[in-house]
Amino acid sequence: MTAWVGALVGRVRFTELQLLVVPSVMTVVGLLTIFLASTRDLNWDWRDIWVSLAFMVAVFGISLWLSANQFRGDQVIFPIVVALAGLGLLMIQRLAPDLTEADHAFRNLARNQLIYLAIGLSLLLCVCTFVRQIGWLRRYKYTWALLGLAMMAVTMVIGTELNGAKLWIEVGPFSIQPSEPAKVAMVVFLAAYLAENRELIVSNYRVGPFNLPPIPYLMPMVLMWAFSLLIVVLQNDLGTAMLFFGVFLAMLYLASGRLLYVVTGLACFGIGVYAALQLFPRITVRVSNWLDPWQDPLDAGYQGVQSEYALATGQFFGTGLAQGNPTFIPEVHSDYVFSAIGEELGLLGAVVVLLLFLLLAFRGFFISLRARDTFGQFLAVGLTTVFALQSLIIVAGVVRLIPLTGITLPFISAGGSSLITNFLMVGLLMRISDPDLAR
Amino acid sequence: MSTFIRASAFLAALIVLAFGFTGTGESADRTWLVCLGVSGALFTVSWWPSSTRSLPLYNRTLLRWATIVLVGFALVSVQLVRIQIVESARISSRVEETADGEFIANPRARLASLEARRGRIFDTNGVVLADTVLRDDGTYERRYPVLATAPLIGYFSPSLFGSSNIEREFDDYLSGARGGNPIAEWLDGILNAESAGYNLSLTIDARLQQRAVDLLDGRPGAVILMDASTGAVTAMAGAPVFDPNRLYANLGQQDAVELAAIHAYWQELIADPNAPLVFRPTQGLYNPGSTFKTVTASALLDQGIATTGTIFRDEGLLEVEGRIIEEPNRPDPSQVDFTLEQAYAWSLNVVFAQIGLQLRGDAIWDYASRFGFGDAVPFDIDTSESQIAGSRDALNSLTLLADTGYGQGQILSTPLQMALVLSAVVNGGEIMQPFVVHQVIDEEGDVLTTFGNNRWRRVMSADTASAMRELLIATVEYGYSTGAAIDGVVVGGKTGTAELDEGEPHSWFTGFAEDGDRRLVVTVIVERGGPGSQTALPIGRAMLEAAMQDERE
Numbered sequence: 001m002t003a004w005v006g007a008l009v010g011r012v013r014f015t016e017l018q019l020l021v022v023p024s025v026m027t028v029v030g031l032l033t034i035f036l037a038s039t040r041d042l043n044w045d046w047r048d049i050w051v052s053l054a055f056m057v058a059v060f061g062i063s064l065w066l067s068a069n070q071f072r073g074d075q076v077i078f079p080i081v082v083a084l085a086g087l088g089l090l091m092i093q094r095l096a097p098d099l100t101e102a103d104h105a106f107r108n109l110a111r112n113q114l115i116y117l118a119i120g121l122s123l124l125l126c127v128c129t130f131v132r133q134i135g136w137l138r139r140y141k142y143t144w145a146l147l148g149l150a151m152m153a154v155t156m157v158i159g160t161e162l163n164g165a166k167l168w169i170e171v172g173p174f175s176i177q178p179s180e181p182a183k184v185a186m187v188v189f190l191a192a193y194l195a196e197n198r199e200l201i202v203s204n205y206r207v208g209p210f211n212l213p214p215i216p217y218l219m220p221m222v223l224m225w226a227f228s229l230l231i232v233v234l235q236n237d238l239g240t241a242m243l244f245f246g247v248f249l250a251m252l253y254l255a256s257g258r259l260l261y262v263v264t265g266l267a268c269f270g271i272g273v274y275a276a277l278q279l280f281p282r283i284t285v286r287v288s289n290w291l292d293p294w295q296d297p298l299d300a301g302y303q304g305v306q307s308e309y310a311l312a313t314g315q316f317f318g319t320g321l322a323q324g325n326p327t328f329i330p331e332v333h334s335d336y337v338f339s340a341i342g343e344e345l346g347l348l349g350a351v352v353v354l355l356l357f358l359l360l361a362f363r364g365f366f367i368s369l370r371a372r373d374t375f376g377q378f379l380a381v382g383l384t385t386v387f388a389l390q391s392l393i394i395v396a397g398v399v400r401l402i403p404l405t406g407i408t409l410p411f412i413s414a415g416g417s418s419l420i421t422n423f424l425m426v427g428l429l430m431r432i433s434d435p436d437l438a439r
Numbered sequence: 440m441s442t443f444i445r446a447s448a449f450l451a452a453l454i455v456l457a458f459g460f461t462g463t464g465e466s467a468d469r470t471w472l473v474c475l476g477v478s479g480a481l482f483t484v485s486w487w488p489s490s491t492r493s494l495p496l497y498n499r500t501l502l503r504w505a506t507i508v509l510v511g512f513a514l515v516s517v518q519l520v521r522i523q524i525v526e527s528a529r530i531s532s533r534v535e536e537t538a539d540g541e542f543i544a545n546p547r548a549r550l551a552s553l554e555a556r557r558g559r560i561f562d563t564n565g566v567v568l569a570d571t572v573l574r575d576d577g578t579y580e581r582r583y584p585v586l587a588t589a590p591l592i593g594y595f596s597p598s599l600f601g602s603s604n605i606e607r608e609f610d611d612y613l614s615g616a617r618g619g620n621p622i623a624e625w626l627d628g629i630l631n632a633e634s635a636g637y638n639l640s641l642t643i644d645a646r647l648q649q650r651a652v653d654l655l656d657g658r659p660g661a662v663i664l665m666d667a668s669t670g671a672v673t674a675m676a677g678a679p680v681f682d683p684n685r686l687y688a689n690l691g692q693q694d695a696v697e698l699a700a701i702h703a704y705w706q707e708l709i710a711d712p713n714a715p716l717v718f719r720p721t722q723g724l725y726n727p728g729s730t731f732k733t734v735t736a737s738a739l740l741d742q743g744i745a746t747t748g749t750i751f752r753d754e755g756l757l758e759v760e761g762r763i764i765e766e767p768n769r770p771d772p773s774q775v776d777f778t779l780e781q782a783y784a785w786s787l788n789v790v791f792a793q794i795g796l797q798l799r800g801d802a803i804w805d806y807a808s809r810f811g812f813g814d815a816v817p818f819d820i821d822t823s824e825s826q827i828a829g830s831r832d833a834l835n836s837l838t839l840l841a842d843t844g845y846g847q848g849q850i851l852s853t854p855l856q857m858a859l860v861l862s863a864v865v866n867g868g869e870i871m872q873p874f875v876v877h878q879v880i881d882e883e884g885d886v887l888t889t890f891g892n893n894r895w896r897r898v899m900s901a902d903t904a905s906a907m908r909e910l911l912i913a914t915v916e917y918g919y920s921t922g923a924a925i926d927g928v929v930v931g932g933k934t935g936t937a938e939l940d941e942g943e944p945h946s947w948f949t950g951f952a953e954d955g956d957r958r959l960v961v962t963v964i965v966e967r968g969g970p971g972s973q974t975a976l977p978i979g980r981a982m983l984e985a986a987m988q989d990e991r992e
Binding site for chain 1: 465466467469472475496497498499500501504505508509511512514515516518519520522523524526527528529530531533535537541543545546547626
């Protein structure tokens, strides 16, 4: 009997369970706060906060399921992600009623986000449970690359334009943001390519008196550069371009250790973007809104101005969840969700969100260090870098360190493509961290 | 990398950031972005992982990449601190006008004031001075029925110009965020419930305030009437008066035409050379002229150097370091010996210049400080700091010291400060902290909080105060303030005529009347009003008389 209990207890993912307590309690208490603030009354019922309770049951269920399946992967990543996704859940639950009041088109926002969250969590569970090895990802690297390119290319051609950026494809009632799955495809391809050609990329070859970098093996770099610029020009989407090119450069550097590649790449990207700005004036709107939204505070600069009001109103402790007015900011549920956090949870909440992303990044780097083969290492660091760069680019845009871009804040912004892809990436990370992973 | 380089890079990064914080405050100001970039590079140097050759290449590059990510997050956090803490107040109250005359302001200010019924403000007899009225569209609007008290109460213009005076300082009570049951308020906060604002009851008597404004008759100046025994201010009027009804602005309530009118009125007020937005009783700084002799005389008496009977000599001229001070005030040019009482009653500059020299700079500085000069007077609304001289050392100059003795020199005083000087004299040497907001009352009429009746500081001994009081009474009996006498009432007072570099002098009167337990103190200044006894004194007398009639009714 004791041996049986001992064996069971030994298998339980205790660290994960303990770490899950705080984020799940936060989701429950947070939703209760939002509910009370909306009714202005002290009467409530457990049914009023079923969303958070369900979320809590789901995440604890997943953790216990993983324990039961003797999954031995990392125990820290999941709680961090649950904290972020829980906050995202709260923000959407909080914003959706106000948004719906102003515009009926938002009536399904909260419900849809819940469905996406459920799909995302299931996907994570499936990846952790059923994917026993990741060699196939590596083998079909060119397939992934082509798939990713195709998705992006299709968007560029037949994509729907929204808020000036062409990011979506309409498929029946759904609109999909192909850059989200495409980024995973790119990371998988790069990880496989770099793991295979690492030695060649680092080597030099001599032409007469010159030591030249291995040009043929750096061709993808040129392709990436051209591709990113295409995104800027055709989709008017600086954020995705920065993300793709940034992830690419980071992975190239991590594999080769050559700072020269990074510097050259950055310079080329800078020149390319500058040229694009000169050639396509409509892109410059984003830059002038970044430098001074007050030039046109009622139209193009409106978002920037309202976002700054919101952040400044938040001060240190924030107005409190559901006590502020972040819905003055257009697109507050997607691009500017970080401003809503800044207003209602204050500097404290905003910095905690940043710290969570930083923790996620560092934990991912740690997983990468411990991975058993080069492909696993590169894949882990690539996926982690996507999280780190994506959160940095959008947040830096919101606080006006760089021009605002239309990419999502992982796990928090509304949007199905993004949420589901992010959970897929987390699933892969957890899978890579599993010492039992078959090669 | 050596510890030294790391430490200095870190320090340099902090210095660069600190420099950046002193800039314009714009979030994407070029200089600031450059500062942030430079500090980012310095942070990278400071945190760069030591080159550990023993580690595999990948581990080294990963550590470096992690460092860069860390720096990225650090920079974003710095920017957040800048927006949410350092520049927060400036940004959230920022108002801009576009070329088309549209206004952009933080829409949050108006929401708060639209949702909750802001507390009303009453005078001491229950007259409504500030009201919140329900409009047809279901929103609330702020109204000020009594214009005479409006500048004291201030304006309330949440979406355009913020608020001022009582509207600003007591906003927590008026908006209902503070003042009642703290647990209920906390719960209201959690529930984001509309809490009705609390009402304020002032010590002001609207009739006396109206009288003061009528007496000033549009001439720039100030009138303060207070009870020195409690510190309660009964009238505090400034002229010219502006109309805060015309500044009330809540975006969403007014259309563009109305907003433009509000803005135009604001511009008009700002452009007005008489600065109606400056609340003169507490913010106006004037040379006090001879009314300052009360401070000089109190210092002299309190130090025990002289009594009211001590003889001083005034031959009509006094030379100080080659500069001649002429005596304009002797009633009889043949008289050269004067008691201190006579010198005060006839406001003899030469005598008070001598007293200044006799006291020396330190004593004058110290006594004036005791009266409150050099400190912001603790009061319910913003007060300016009165000054004795530019600096303590400046009083080492004998000419300045002599000028200070009789009230010229570099002295700058608010009318409130001069009222407090007199209130120390009639209140046994002790100043009661002045106050104008008496009670916080809820909608049912229950008193939640009562303010006032706090002692502020002791300035001089009771004996000195009583001797000083005699000087003031003598001035009304036979000196230059005889016009202030009221039958059957003990009245004292001192006029002041503050000479300016050019044009008419400022006209001052500070006086008191004893009415039962009340020690009514009045202070009047009329800018460029001419001799104190002609312009300010009649206003002061009328106020004292009105205050006492009021009491008897």
